[in-house]
Amino acid sequence: MKMGTALIYDEEMTKYKLLWVDPVCKIEVPERLTVSHEALIKTGLADRCISVPVREATDADILLVHSEEYLEAVKKTPYMTLEDLQEFTLQYGDVYFHPNIYHCAKLAAGAALQLVDSVMTGKVRNGMALVRPPGHHSMRSAASGFCVFNNVAIAAQYAKQQYGVKRVLIVDWDVHHGQGVQYCFEDDPSVLYFSWHRYEHQKFWPQLKESDYNSVGKEKGAGFNINVPWNKVGMKNSDYLSVFCHILLPVAYEFSPDLVLVCAGFDSAIGDPEGEMCASPDIFAHLTHLLMNLAGGKLCAVLEGGYNLTSLPQSVCQTVQTLLGDPAPRPANLDGPCESALESLHCVRSAHRQYWSCLKHAAELPTSDVTTKRIKLAEEEEDKLKKVEEEKNAEEEVWPEPPKRVAPAVRTALVLPNDVACPDGCKRFSSSEDPVIVNKLRKNFLKDADDSDALTSLSSLIALVEKMERNEICNGLALVPDVSMAMMCVVQHAATALRNRVLVVCVGDAGVSSHGTEDGKTLVVQFSNREPEEQKCKYHISVCLKKGCSDVSGFAQAVLGLLLPLGYEYDPSLVLLARTPDSGLCDSVWQQLTGLLQGIAQGHTLVLMQEAETSCVGPTASSLFGDAAPSLGKLHAPLPEDVEALERLRHRLQVDWKLLQTTAPETG
Ligand code: X5A
Ligand code: ZN
Secondary structure, three states: OOOOEEEEOOHHHHOOOOOOOOOOOOOOOOHHHHHHHHHHHHOOHHHHOEEEOOOOOOHHHHOOOOOHHHHHHHHOHHHOOHHHHHHHHHOOEOOOOOOOHHHHHHHHHHHHHHHHHHHHOOOOOEEEEOOOOOOOOOEOOEOEOOEOOOHHHHHHHHHHHHHOOOOEEEEEOOOOOOHHHHHHHOOOOOEEEEEEEEOOOOOOOOOOHHHOOOOOOOHHHOOOEEEEEEOOOOOOHHHHHHHHHHHHHHHHHHHOOOEEEEEEOOOOEOOOOOOOOOEOOOHHHHHHHHHOOHHHHOEEEEEOOOOOOOHHHHHHHHHHHHHOOOOOOOOOOOOOOOHHHHHHHHHHHHHOOOOOHHHOOOOOOOOOOHHHHHHHHHHHHHHHHHHHHHHHOOOOOOOOOOOOOOOOOEEEEEEOOOOOOOOOOOEEOOOOOOHHHHHHHHHHOOOOOOOHHHHHHHHHHHHHHHHHHOOOEEEEEEEEOOHHHHHHHHHHHHHHHOOOOEEEEEEOOOOOOOOOOOOOOEEEEEEEOOOOOOOOEOOEEEEEOOOOOOOHHHHHHHHHHHHHHHHHHHOOOEEEEEEOOOOOOOHHHHHHHHHHHOOOHHHOEEEEEEOOOHHHHHHHHHHHHOOOOOOOOOOOOOOHHHHHHHHHHHHHHOOOOHHHOOOOOOOO
């Protein structure tokens, strides 16, 4: 099933540059593209992609977003003298023109369209276009912020028109606000635009009031524009992931796009002179991964900004390698969002609570603006002091190069009864019985039963876990006679024999061993419809949903807003995912869960299911193998009692788990 990843690049787009002195524009250089492309070649990633040629966007394509007057004006630039170009440039903000930029701008937009074509026709699953000039700042009748034509906005309109795509999600993780995209789709409910951006209470370019969290869209499009302003620099991995888990993903799943477009700017990475943020390049592996199960995997990433010539290529490689399906690295130091990020999170969630049922329970904003104003003033004082300090030690930011991501030789191994067929591409796994393991199993689990089948399957399981720990196998699936027993057996083995932490996710009403939860070697999260007697400890969490896991919306909400942040913060080296036959979970939800969890523990997931569930082997193996899970469709409102229960649980747990926070301590 797994289809390829398109890579679109053409050297021609390096053939324009700034021809005069302009300190604002000097960072937008041709090398941005060459270093990114060279890094993809050097790492062998380019070779693994399907190379798709660019084309020139036609007038008709460009007119999907821009005015005729503007197009005609830009058309004249190739014939202008240097002086004319300089003067032409003056009517716009933070942009420059060059005799060849019109040609490149047509190729940049055309590259985005080629990508949409490749994905929509099923030629590839997903892809990335490396383009210059970027697009997200350009408006109907104006160039802006290094952008000439709005590549992604054109691509979205094109997808709707050409392929009848009903809903498009645009995720803009560039550090600037793509005001051009916002203006284009403000009143359009078929395009959901999400952007986070450096804002600093409107002090940062483009300094627009409408980049703030309260610009939610207009008329029919109300609720379909999501702005997350960063009011401080230095945002980190935790801040980014937290916004994904508590805003973007719940809304995106509720929206259920048919296509995901990413304004993939990497000026939001560490070292960038524009962003001044501190997220590591490998965070883009996770941002990408978390979007890859939406829209059946149809994801098109189009380059926007990114001006640090070291972190830019690293981030591009992380993105492309994830699109190719390699497991993401374990993200480091997720110590929870900072206070300023929490304040933004809170504001955005409350501004959107009337539009999205997943946010209905979000805390309201403090009634008066007084608190916010007070904080803002205090922050400004603080920032002034910081700036002085920064200028004193204006040293270059340094960070470690992301470690090489090596995909294990075997992606998916299955432990199956002999009469169950092994799906294509996966490896049937059995181990010659290790006497030490067998003895241990006999002693601990199979005292009275002399069931040799059970013994074989359990000892294979243990051997499989060990191979996963050694990174020889990425993930696995086992059909076992007794899920509870197998789970107990793996947990006990892991807690005693492995060095690292195990996240146990149990869907359904099975008995779960609490082995290792005392000292945090295992974190157990169980979903069922049974009210837990008492909430045990930080490492044993029962999520009770009224209809168990059969209510898709409630379950999705629990997974996105609770399980993912817990999993990320816990940072295990193995995820054990088990489900009981009576869990009530349908295949597509199960596949989504399996897919999403692979962002954790470098994709080391071991799935346990009951022997009789043979019909689920195919779908589960497919998700483990890296196929996109089928879309869940538009989600309805979850049951109010579930929402309340989840909220209470999140509230109680956020003392111990910082990534569960959604409000700032002072305002919340
Ligand atoms: C695409 C992009 C940035 C413009 C900054 C102007 N543009 N100060 O990142
Ligand atoms: Zn940018």
